[in-house]
Amino acid sequence: VGGGGQPKPTNLEIRKARTELTFKEDMDLPLRKSHENPEIINLYKNYLKEPLGHHSHHYLHTTYAPNKTRDMATYNVDEAAGLDSILARYPKHPQYLLPIIIEESDKKGYISDPSLVKIANHVQMHAPHVESVISHYHFFPRKHTSDTHVYLCRCHNCMMKGQKKVMQAIKEKYGVQDFHGSVSKNGKFTFHGMNWLGYCVNDGPAMLIKRTGGDYVETLTGLSGDNIEESLNSLKGKTYKWAKNNIVEQSLKSKGKEYSLLENHISVKDAIKKAVQMGSMKVIKEVTEAKLLGRGGAGFMTGRKWESAYKADVKEKYVVCNADEGLPSTFKDWYLLNNENKRKEVLAGMGICANTIGAKKCYLYLRYEYRNLVPNIEADIKKLQSECPELAMLNYEVRLGGGPYVAGEENAQFESIQGSAPIPRKDRPSSVFPTIEGLFFKPTVINNVETFACVPHIVQQGSAAFKTNGLPKLLSVSGDVERPLIIECLLNGYTLNDLIKDAKARDVAAAEIGGCTEPLVFRDKFSMPFGFGKNVLNAAGSVVLFDTACDFGEVYSNKLHFMADESCKQCVPCRDGAQLLHKAFDQMRTTGKTKYNERSLKTAAEAAKLSAICAHGKALDPLFDSACEYLKSKKPL
Ligand code: SF4
Incomplete structure (x- = not known):
């Protein structure tokens, strides 16, 4: 029930469900035994002659030779x-x-x-x-193909602004076959596709350029089919290009509220001093009473996490700040780390956490695409430690990732830091939290950038300041809006309709909330509030708005492509299921039918839901369901 490269089922319920599904699938098949398969019978009759005969042994038997010694x-x-x-x-x-x-x-x-x-x-x-x-990483070629590698973003925002035309122009002008490492005919560039560049929302379609010899990345923005040659030719010498910041900030203060995470700047020196004086249990109490829920999407109680790690009777503990913002269309963490005041608050939040739980080492795991932020982050760490004697002995390290989306999953991130493949840990009961067995299998607090940014505010203002309204939450808003926005809101009742009004978006027909893995939200749900948990719109951080002119079939196709492309491929139902469902969906949307039968597709989606190790695979079933529902009903726009 759990073999053949599948993850091991973790409980009886899953085992039973898989057993039933396997039997059902088998019983329903018109052909159940290979020796009764007419094609196999024909193969033996016309060619192989007999089982275990000379021909069948010669062609079907496998022999193995020892690997070439790596000397x-x-x-x-x-x-x-x-x-x-x-x-x-x-x-x-x-x-x-x-x-x-x-x-x-x-x-x-x-x-x-x-x-x-x-x-x-x-x-x-x-x-x-x-x-x-x-x-498992996207940015480390194993062969020399050219000195420059070009990564073209294919997120919704870039697609909506004409990424396909750019792709076509590259193919025509540079003789590129595909976007999986194809070299231009002039030999100057190697082309790749990527699912989310990040700051491309500023002015897409955009590209990330990586050239040999540099410890930074460059970005080319505002691309079109017409200017692609000129843009790529401009890459001479060390032209350092960073996307222009076109993002509109809409803070709570600008809406007449008293407190804003974005506009109220905290003296990090005072906050750290105060946290040390308060002592661990008081800090944990304040964080708990402020109801700080993890800002990365899971919405777990931060205070409880910290308490669990604090109480672990182990000397070696860690703090990890998850800055691997790989969920397409989320850019709030980049926005915070790109702002000097907010960056310091994030680092202070990490320091307060380490001091509270008794950790001596903090990692800030930053996605490769954001690597140009490293010099500023490192300079601020030095400054913070020289100004705050309480943190002088703490070991901060900025650890760069290498590209895959799944490295944002907490256990995958630990594996990456440890030197293993950045993939979620398997055979892991859901009750073993990172605060018990995290990085290096030691108690670890892992929190998102925005979560840490809230901590100095809670320490300085006290949890009572957030009792009535709750803590501010940031949402990255893009898509059919005049300019991308960072909207700061309060989660008690802020709805998608409110957001559409604040963003001054017109004719919105649907939205993607919480990233590519989530089904689209249509008008019947626009009055739902943002939050964490059930019956709310996920406040993880990304909102993409689509107007009535949008081709939602194409949006769903892009989402399913993302699922297949970013699967870490360690569980079969996610690896193969995502490919299959993407292929079938594209057939259905372009021709109205698919060669796969509905039941097989449903089985593939359900298998992923039941047995995938992480949330990525589990998201396939609801996503595919909603994609098919859209095709069938063409939701009223
Ligand atoms: S569900 Fe997909 S992404 Fe998650 S561990 Fe399995 S193969 Fe990897």
Whole structure:
């Protein structure tokens, strides 16, 4: 019931459901035994002759040869030149794998075989394991194809602004076959597609450019089919380009409210001092009474998390700030980290948390696409520690990711920091929270950027200040709006209708709330409030508005493509199911029918819901359901 590459079922209920489904599927099949399959019978009759005969043995039997030994003596060591100076700066431990890979990749533009072997030896891992880890990231080529890599964003915002035309122009002008590492005919660029660049909302369609030799990324924005050549030709020398900031900030103060997370700046020095004086239990009490729910989407009580980690009778504990904002159309964390005052509040929140639970090390896990923020974050860490003696001994580290969306899942993020593949942990009972077994399997508090940003405000103002109205919440709003917005709201009753009014959006027919994995929300739900939990619209942070001119079939297709593309592929129902459902949906929307029968598609979606390890796979079923429902009913616009 749990074999063949499937995750192991975790309880009797799941096992029973899967057993029933498997039997049902089998009993309903018109052909149930392979030796009765007419095609197999024909194959034997016309070619293989008999089972276990000469032909069948020759063609169907597999033999294995030992792997080529990965020995430095067999490689051109020049390809690993200069790597020693990088390795000399890192201790010999798997947890340094990712930073080493990033440095080597920055320097040479790819990870050669000799470099891979040397790195593996240094971090005390097997070379095939390192190879497998690298394959999970998007930004570390294994071969030299060109000195410049170009990543074209395919999020909804870029699509709505003409990304397809840009793609077509690139294909025509540069002879690019696909967006999976195809090299331009002039040999200057290697092209890739990506699902969410982040700051592309400012002026899409946009591209991320990574050139060999730089420890930064560049962005080309405002692309069109006509200007693509000119834009790419402008990439000469070190032209540092960062997307212009076109985002409109709409704070609570601008709406006449008293308190705003965006506009009220906290003296982080005072907040840290006060938190230390209050002591752990009082800080936890304040955070709990302020009802601070995790701002990343799950909405878990932050105070309870901190309390659990504080009470763990273990010396080694960690704090992780999750800044891997990979959920398409969410840009509030980037917005906070790009603002000097807010960035300091985030770092102070992490410091207060570490001091409260007794952790000595904090990681800020930043998505690769946001790496240009690193110098400012590191400078602010230094400043904060020199100004606040309470944090002087705390070890802060900014850890860059490497691209995959699933690295935003907490356990996948721990694995990434530890040097393993950034994929969710399997065989893990849901009751084992990170505060029991987190990073390095030690008690860990992992919170989102916005959650940490709230902490100094709670400490300084006291939880009572937020008793009546609750804490402010930020929403990233994009799509059919004049300019993208960061809207600050209060969760007690703020509805999608209110947001549409605040954003001055017109003719809105649908919205995507909480990212690509969620079904679209149509007008019948516009009066629902934002929040965390049941019967509310997920306040995780992203809202994309679509007007009546939108092709929702295309939007759903893009969402299903995202599901398939970003599956980490460790569970079969998510890996294969997402591909299958995307393919079937595209057939249905373009031709009105699909070659797959409805029952098989339903089974694939349900299998993912029942047995996927993480929320990504579980989201397939409701998403596909709503996509099909849209095709059938063409919801009233
Ligand atoms: S559900 Fe999908 S993304 Fe999640 S662990 Fe399984 S394969 Fe990976």
